[in-house]
Amino acid sequence: MVLEATVLVLDNSEWTRNGDYTPNRFQAQIDAIHVLFNMKTLDNPENTVGVIAHAGASPQVLVSLTNDIGALLKGMHELKIEGVGHFTTGIQIAQLLLKHRANKNQRQRVIIFSASPLDSDEKVLVKLGKKLKKNNISVDVINIGEYSQNEQELQEFVNAVDAGGSSQLITLPPDNKLLSESIKAAFRQISLNDGDNGGFNDDLGFDMDPNMDPELAMALRMSLEEEVARQRAVQPVDQQSQGPSVQPSNNSDAMDTMDEEEQIRKAIELSLQSGENEIPESSANKDHDDLVSSLIDTLPGVDPTDPSLQQELNKAKGNDNKGKSNEKDEDKTN
Incomplete structure (x- = not known):
């Protein structure tokens, strides 16, 4: 200047x-x-x-x-x-x-x-x-x-x-x-x-006459420049944070379109999926049971004490335990 x-x-x-x-x-x-x-x-x-x-x-x-x-x-x-x-x-x-x-x-x-x-x-x-x-x-x-x-x-x-x-x-x-x-x-x-x-x-983009307050006009100009620089710095971070938020929304929409039996079956499948991290077997089984119970309780019109439902859960749990024992036997033979 x-x-x-x-x-x-x-x-x-x-x-x-x-x-x-x-x-x-x-x-x-x-x-x-x-x-x-x-x-x-x-x-x-x-x-x-x-x-x-x-x-x-x-x-x-x-x-x-x-x-x-x-x-x-x-x-x-x-x-x-x-x-x-x-x-x-x-x-x-x-x-x-x-x-x-x-x-x-x-x-x-x-x-x-x-x-x-x-x-x-x-x-x-x-x-x-x-x-x-x-x-x-x-x-x-x-x-x-x-x-x-x-x-x-x-x-x-x-x-x-x-x-x-x-x-x-x-x-x-x-x-x-x-x-x-x-x-x-x-x-x-x-x-x-x-x-x-x-x-x-x-001009600054405002409906104001900079002649009336030159100091305010200069302050607005500096503020706009700082805001533009801040938005450019934050933009990549916002794009990264928005990425993972898409998947849960899709899962929620999919659950809404299922009927009652499909929701129960989907809840059981999700509860039995094993994670990537190694967890003690007794603790994992307990977590699975708690997760299944909480998911079933949230489903409208479903009785958690229904004998047919308990039978399906026990059958699925038995198949999961059988699969895990077979994996252990294969690991021992190797």
């Missing part, structure tokens, strides 16, 4: 009444300012953002460097369209605002909108760009409105201020998308190219 102080400079000149962007150039910039403020403050809680309007009699500072969304809303409330733009003067005032930032460890950045014809020629812009570069200030220019007329001069300005790809010219012709979404997509692509998330993980 980059620690940065950013000044957003918007164009509120008469040219921004044009409706080629939805709903017009002026309101499209207002929406984009909110998106950019959100991006920067969510990227790092210690980031600060200021706002300047560069048109009118002279540029005016609307919002000093802050991370408070309330201060942004208050400062933008009475902004209106007036006069002509002052591109270079707006950047110079932004430079002064950054110079007086409270945290000197913050990097310095200006994001400026150009929606009207430039008031300076290429030489003045290049000179200003070199001065900004010397003071370690990065500049992103969002070129809208009169984009074809201004593009060459703005590109020379960005080339002069750029240091290692830190400054960008973003030209956005009118289309069917909102300007704020186009700007967000452009910065997302720049951030991906730089290997940084750029603070774009701000």
Whole structure:
């Protein structure tokens, strides 16, 4: 997460009444300012953002460097369209605002909108760009409105201020998308190219406005990441624990479909099955008898004292004992 102080400079000149962007150039910039403020403050809680309007009699500072969304809303409330733009003067005032930032460890950045014809020629812009570069200030220019007329001069300005790809010219012709979404997509692509998330993980899947509580939004983001990691770690264990639980359910369903005599016969067979572990014969016989008795008692409509039932049990027990004695004789002969 980059620690940065950013000044957003918007164009509120008469040219921004044009409706080629939805709903017009002026309101499209207002929406984009909110998106950019959100991006920067969510990227790092210690980031600060200021706002300047560069048109009118002279540029005016609307919002000093802050991370408070309330201060942004208050400062933008009475902004209106007036006069002509002052591109270079707006950047110079932004430079002064950054110079007086409270945290000197913050990097310095200006994001400026150009929606009207430039008031300076290429030489003045290049000179200003070199001065900004010397003071370690990065500049992103969002070129809208009169984009074809201004593009060459703005590109020379960005080339002069750029240091290692830190400054960008973003030209956005009118289309069917909102300007704020186009700007967000452009910065997302720049951030991906730089290997940084750029603070774009701000939707979180909740019906909440992360602008209202950035700290809560960040806590939710971290909680979601931890929960995903926990579920991935627990998933193999759950699959192993679910495996053995299928067999008893099938046996229970099978018993429900049998009639009374078949249930008795099945209970006797289960009781006489020998286990894998060696158990003393007297103890095993006792366990078998107890198991048979408990199984018969649970069967509906069965009388455990019925002579025919006792005869079948004794016969089965005798066959089992006979089989065991034959196995012992074979073991002795071997």
